[in-house]
Amino acid sequence: GAGVSQSPRYKVAKRGQDVALRCDPISGHVSLFWYQQALGQGPEFLTYFQNEAQLDKSGLPSDRFFAERPEGSVSTLKIQRTQQEDSAVYLCASSLTGTSGGNEQFFGPGTRLTVL
């Protein structure tokens, strides 16, 4: 079956531009996560959705970052007025249920964002 997909795979933005990153989770997966992975580091939690509800956005680094999942499936991470420090790989992951924190996550290939 299809895994988690993300688009675009690569994005180059000029400083100050807005960007939108898309995630298509595995069909039927309730939970959706966004992570930011800087070069040489592990993924850092940004936000978590259970269906369309954003239950945790404690990892979003600033109010320039905004995520949504309006119909409980596809999610978009938007970054406004991009800065050079936003350059990273943005990972999306989904997991089957929203009732157990013990479920493993299935990761997409990531979007590599470069801000010039």
Place this chain on the structure above:
Amino acid sequence: AQSVAQPEDQVNVAEGNPLTVKCTYSVSGNPYLFWYVQYPNRGLQFLLKYITGDNLVKGSYGFEAEFNKSQTSFHLKKPSALVSDSALYFCAVRDGNTGGFKTIFGAGTRLFVKA
């Protein structure tokens, strides 16, 4: 607050030898522990997890890990390494008591298996 430490940036092992990739964690409640692997140009893949029960858990590709509560460790092991095991390995933890889903990852350990 949750945290994960992977004390080794890199582990080198000869093919056929046993391998260990170390992980220690800190959570206030019961830990949910995970290992993921990242191959070049591929997304992170789940290897194994500890939620409750037997301290020794077995996962994909012959890997296993042992949960040690007193040492707050969850080291990844394999009895006989393969060249194809060369990849980047991440340990992750979630606090099972809070009911939240925030997952903290370590910085990763790069495993090199030499033929």
